[in-house]
Amino acid sequence: MNKKELNPNVSVDCVIFGFDLEQLYVLLIDSGGMEGYNQSRMAVPGDLIYDTETLDTAARRVLKELTGIENIYLEQIGAFGDPDRIGKKVSDRKWLESIRAMPEARVITVAYYSLVRMPNFNPKASSFAKSAGWAPVNEVHDLAFDHYEILQSGLEQLKRKIKIQPIGFNLLPEKFTLSQLHKLYECIYDKPLDKRNFRRKILNLNILTNLDEKQIGVPHKPSQLFKFNEGNFKKLSEEGFDNFGF
Amino acid sequence: MNKKELNPNVSVDCVIFGFDLEQLYVLLIDSGGMEGYNQSRMAVPGDLIYDTETLDTAARRVLKELTGIENIYLEQIGAFGDPDRIGKKVSDRKWLESIRAMPEARVITVAYYSLVRMPNFNPKASSFAKSAGWAPVNEVHDLAFDHYEILQSGLEQLKRKIKIQPIGFNLLPEKFTLSQLHKLYECIYDKPLDKRNFRRKILNLNILTNLDEKQIGVPHKPSQLFKFNEGNFKKLSEEGFDNFGF
DNA sequence: ATTTGGTAGTGTTCTAATGACACATTGCTC
DNA sequence: GAGCAATGTGTCATTAGAACACTACCAAAT
Known part of the structure; x- marks a missing residue:
């Protein structure tokens, strides 16, 4: 097993929910358009894992690297593994080419979610995130890759979970x-x-x-x-x- | 993306439950000891995925290849990704060396579970499975890799699910x-x-x-x-x- | 023919949880 | 001090849950 090398086949994504006493929010980053263009490309924070870390650790690391947010409890949503999940849209493919060592690799992702006190967590974009911030869940429509689907799964799991545990x-x-x-x-x-x-x-x-x-x-x-x-x-x-x- | 090539980093595992009107069973295979030895090494059916198939498809394929069982509904349990999950035991490492092209690769696995009518599904071992059969869940203690942990997660999910859906x-x-x-x-x-x-x-x-x-x-x-x-x-x-x- | 063993099938009662529903209270602002 | 805006409170009728014991039926053995 190679040390400190990104595994080209496995990523983690983090769906972080917040609440401002009015509505539900989700933490999104702008992963930036392809080189030379200035489009925005909203996504939940996520990236490839290292071969030496657990999935949980990877999720925590990636979240911190992209948004500065750390020390939160993450729960797994599940794995998303459609072979085309990252290659369906042209914009996604261009983005991959501009940033990944192996843009053609098949990537399955393991998604996590968490609930945080919004005011305590002020996202600060770094790494390839051009910006990071809270978006009202109801107003989110298109996201990079299959992130919209992942977000919806996170929401469903949240609804299920809240019935049997005092999370929230x-x-x-x-x-x-x-x-x-x-x-x-x-x-x-x-x-x-x-x-x-x-x-x-x-x-x-x-x-x-x-x-x-x-x-x-x-x-x-x-x-x-x-x-x-x-x-x-x-x-x-x-x-x-x-x-x-x- | 390479066609019909095993992805060395991602596998699927299937926890199949059965019931004989007396107790709960789980479908296990004997993946065989290392070359030249005759130890048994019980595991839930699982193997690496191809880059061209979805995770669900892979689970279905692997289950069929190893046990002959097909046409069942599978539900995802989740991903298991401890970097050491397949390398903790000597027996596991030897087995990997005897069968995998890249025995040292870090493998995360996505687990699925299902419930079937035992009498309708007579497992027939093939591929690297030396045997395949039903074992009473309560009598299962040690399994290959982290399969015991995966089995327990499957059981928990089954218990949770049965409260909100007429599965079973x-x-x-x-x-x-x-x-x-x-x-x-x-x-x-x-x-x-x-x-x-x-x-x-x-x-x-x-x-x-x-x-x-x-x-x-x-x-x-x-x-x-x-x-x-x-x-x-x-x-x-x-x-x-x-x-x-x- | 009778007994025996073993499982199927059935009701009531008490308690706790749920859902529907309306009005007085408080503190601030103007 | 009048008006505004949200807080805070109780009852009743219905439903769901938990605890509990006996008779009915069939087959097999005697």
Whole structure:
């Protein structure tokens, strides 16, 4: 096995979700048009792996190299391996020629996803990323390669997962209100949820601690702030719950 | 992209589950010890992919080549990519040297699983498989490479999936009794389930048709036979159900 | 013909979870 | 102090879940 050499056949891609208390975002980079042109070519951060690293490590490395974001928990979405997945569009092929040592190689990719607190993670583009930033998930339509499909798979997995584990809380600031959590679930499920039933159900989980602290400076009745109760939260994360659906 | 050439870096592995109305089985092959020795080396069927095929196609091809089994639905478990995953054990390394063109290459694998009616699928070993057959899942301990870990992931995914989709019915014969279905769920969940509650819940799904036909030749009260009601079954497969847990 | 062994098949009750639904409260702004 | 905008709260009716024990039926043995 060669050390520190890019494996031409395997890449990783990272679908990073964020939330600004209004809508869901996904972290995209502009991988740049082909040499000499100035087109933009939006993609989720991803690149070939080294032969010496695990897939998880590779995903973490690539994410950091392209966007500066690090120290997050990544979960695998799965492998995408259509032989044509990177060669269907002319723009993709030109891009590969301009950047890869073996642009014709068949590449399968392993996709990961994660949920982060947007304000804590300010992407800074580097390596071949011309820019990096958050795009509202609903407004993303075309992406490089099969990244749109990968994004959709990530979304589906997120929806499935949120029903059986208290993830998604990573998307909120440390102190948050029940309304914000409520909004988050509405965004992910993409449908309205009854406020009272939501509050009842979430409070019954016993993973929230009321901070006896209120919002300040809001032009309406200030809301109670909550944080996660680490103990119960971790326990529940491991066990999962049967059905947190609505 | 080279035609019909094995990609030295990517393989597929297939975890095929079966059920004989008593317990869960998994399809294993004996990939043979190293040259000149006669050790057995149990593994789930798997091999390198061709550059021209999709991962799904590769899984189907490899499964057929090694065990003769074909025409089944495969679902992806995920990718396994520890750089050492195939080189940790001496026996694995020797085996690779005896069979692979590039035994030192780093190989990531994409695992698939499926559920089949055991009696309909009689594995016949070919290619490098010295033998192929069903092994009770509970009695499997050591496997080649990281196949034991892959098997466990497959089992976990099966347990998760069975709660939200009427899979698992593929494990039963066309005509089956409620007791057999009951037993199947107990095997997969690995715990006893209340008979009456189980029957009520499964019948409420409206996916079974009573055949007005009874078991014959059993040394006890014969049971009603059922089959799946294709229409409702397919509808429910697509929609999934929220929580078929116990 | 009768007994025995073994599995099939069936209902009720209690409890917990769900979903539908409307109005008073608070703090800020003007 | 009037108006605005979001917070925060309770009940009831329905449904789903868990616990639980006995009779019915067939075959095989006696």
